Amino acid sequence: MGVQILMSAIQNYVKEASKKLSDTGKRTGLMVKLGEQESYIVPIFETFVVNRAITNFEITGEVIAKYFRRLGQQEGGMRSSGPKITEKLRKARNKLVYVALDPDKEPARIKEKNASIERSGMGTIIRESHYMASEGIFKPGLVGKDCEALDEAIISVLSLCEVNFRRGLCNNIMIYGSAVLRGLSERLQFEIQKKFQGKVEVNVSSL
Structure with missing residues (x-):
């Protein structure tokens, strides 16, 4: 039952993330959902979903x-x-x-x-x-969660993707959902860029 629920959740994540990306007219993007009750990260490269890298994020x-x-x-x-x-x-x-x-x-x-x-x-x-x-x-x-910060979680997701996918994904990180607050895209871009020490171009935008 647990596996079935997990697979169902992944399918829903992929469906929503793929539609969000398609609506922007782009084919590659690291899709970050911050919702009321669930948050997750879905990497999509040239419409190919890297299923093994899909990750839940505990902060909602x-x-x-x-x-x-x-x-x-x-x-x-x-x-x-x-x-x-x-x-x-x-x-x-x-x-x-x-x-x-x-x-x-x-x-x-x-x-x-x-x-x-x-x-x-x-x-x-x-x-x-x-x-x-x-x-x-x-x-x-601060909120009692023992998990990675969002910028760290994104880096972890990127590390699970093929090396030749990573630069393209970094160039188009899209955040969406009811918990996307003012200033989040700027802070997230700053934190990720700092971790890459300027070696990779990072672009974060809010949908």
Whole structure:
């Protein structure tokens, strides 16, 4: 039964990823889905799916939403809504949560930004939870997950593909799904490019 479920899931992953790639008019792409309840990576080279490299990723939209709620409660700006992920919480996540290019420098940046907002009286004050909630994508330990970060998972998937496929896949990494947050494509491209030390051109885009 477990194998049948796994095979069924893989077929669904491939079907969705292939359609997403086809809709862009391209034949090669590393397709990264970040959904509410499941996330995965599917490499496709010249319409050929590298099935052995298809990988699940443990960080989903629900994981990010739960962490966002916990951080918001610690800040005192969010009431408990029970264990369930409500539509209100999803909307708040999609509106407020973003991915910082450099999380170490983000506190100074938002301090300056918030000062400007307070002076003008226009805009929404940025809280630490707004960018830290997404850091589980790159630091899974923050959300209690013992798995690779997304950039590391992508590198692992590439290592399972034929050598002559890898450059083409790196040139077209596409991310899609409800958990694709503002700034994710830029951060992901930065992290992967850093790991390749500029030896391979990396392009990440959001669908």
